[in-house]
Amino acid sequence: MDTLNFGRAVLTWLQGGVTHLDGGAMFGVVPKPLWSKKYPVNDNNQIELRTDPILIQLDGKKLLIDTGIGKGKLSEKQKRNFGALEESTIHDSLHALGLTALDIDYVLMTHLHFDHACGLTEWQNGELQPVFPKATIIVNEIEWQEMKDPNIRSANTYWEENWRPIEQDVKTFQDQVEVVPGVEMIHTGGHSNGHSIIRMEMDNDILLHMADIMPTHAHQHKLWVLAYDDYPVTSVHAKEKWMEYGYHKQAWYTFYHDAHFRALRFNEEGEPINKIERNTSS
Numbered sequence: 001m002d003t004l005n006f007g008r009a010v011l012t013w014l015q016g017g018v019t020h021l022d023g024g025a026m027f028g029v030v031p032k033p034l035w036s037k038k039y040p041v042n043d044n045n046q047i048e049l050r051t052d053p054i055l056i057q058l059d060g061k062k063l064l065i066d067t068g069i070g071k072g073k074l075s076e077k078q079k080r081n082f083g084a085l086e087e088s089t090i091h092d093s094l095h096a097l098g099l100t101a102l103d104i105d106y107v108l109m110t111h112l113h114f115d116h117a118c119g120l121t122e123w124q125n126g127e128l129q130p131v132f133p134k135a136t137i138i139v140n141e142i143e144w145q146e147m148k149d150p151n152i153r154s155a156n157t158y159w160e161e162n163w164r165p166i167e168q169d170v171k172t173f174q175d176q177v178e179v180v181p182g183v184e185m186i187h188t189g190g191h192s193n194g195h196s197i198i199r200m201e202m203d204n205d206i207l208l209h210m211a212d213i214m215p216t217h218a219h220q221h222k223l224w225v226l227a228y229d230d231y232p233v234t235s236v237h238a239k240e241k242w243m244e245y246g247y248h249k250q251a252w253y254t255f256y257h258d259a260h261f262r263a264l265r266f267n268e269e270g271e272p273i274n275k276i277e278r279n280t281s282s
Contacts, residue, residue, distance in 0.1 A: 007202020016068020020083025143194025
């Protein structure tokens with residue numbers, strides 16, 4: 001498994017599954033001749049998108065960023081439509097690290113779309129149960145309310161089976177919250193109304209997890225936002241703010257969806273100066 005040492009923290013990418021979605025939808029109004037130079041595309045105009053949770057081990061605490069697409073949560077039709085060629089094996093990933101799902105203290109949900117939230121619950125003896133029964137699940141209040149009461153459009157991605165079994169474990173926040181010292185969640189909106197990013201600071205070094213306002217390295221340009229975004233202009237402004245901030249701080253940027261890079265670090269001009277490529281043999 002791929003790792004990044006960041007100050008006192010160790011980040012490890014777990015195996016959360018994969019989807020293959022339409023490249024045009026993932027890059028919105030950006031013409032294909034432009035985005036296809038940045039990110040590989042198959043003959044069906046689909047791009048590979050990992051759904052790999054990031055485990056943060058810090059000061060004895062274990063935090064997880066998002067949860068993958070789960071196992072046994074998608075119908076065969078959904079697997080075809082979403083290009084889900086691989087389901088989550090997160091239990092195996094944790095076991096390889098000498099851990100179990102019971103060891104997770106916090107689950108940081110950047111948002112609750114199915115490809116991030118299906119891994120919150122699993123089938124046990126014919127019933128859906130929490131995957132991380134001892135964890136506190138942190139999510140923005142706006143996102144949580146929309147999850148429970150989706151509109152006609154968002155009902156396609158906010159599923160009751162992903163929230164009903166874990167509602168007693170959820171803790172919401174408004175603008176931002178420090179989950180543990182050095183790790184905070186910040187509401188941005190954009191991709192969804194309650195979308196959040198994660199900021200880590202260790203010894204004046206900065207790490208940003210931009211979630212789905214920058215789902216892959218190819219989305220670095222502030223105007224390259226998704227057709228899936230509910231509020232694309234909000235995404236643009238949020239990305240502009242946090243890219244400028246991160247460039248100035250020479251921050252690391254980590255990815256949940258990127259099939260090629262786990263993390264990149266940029267200088268003040270926005271040029272990559274460090275990288276962690278995904279180990280495709282893992």
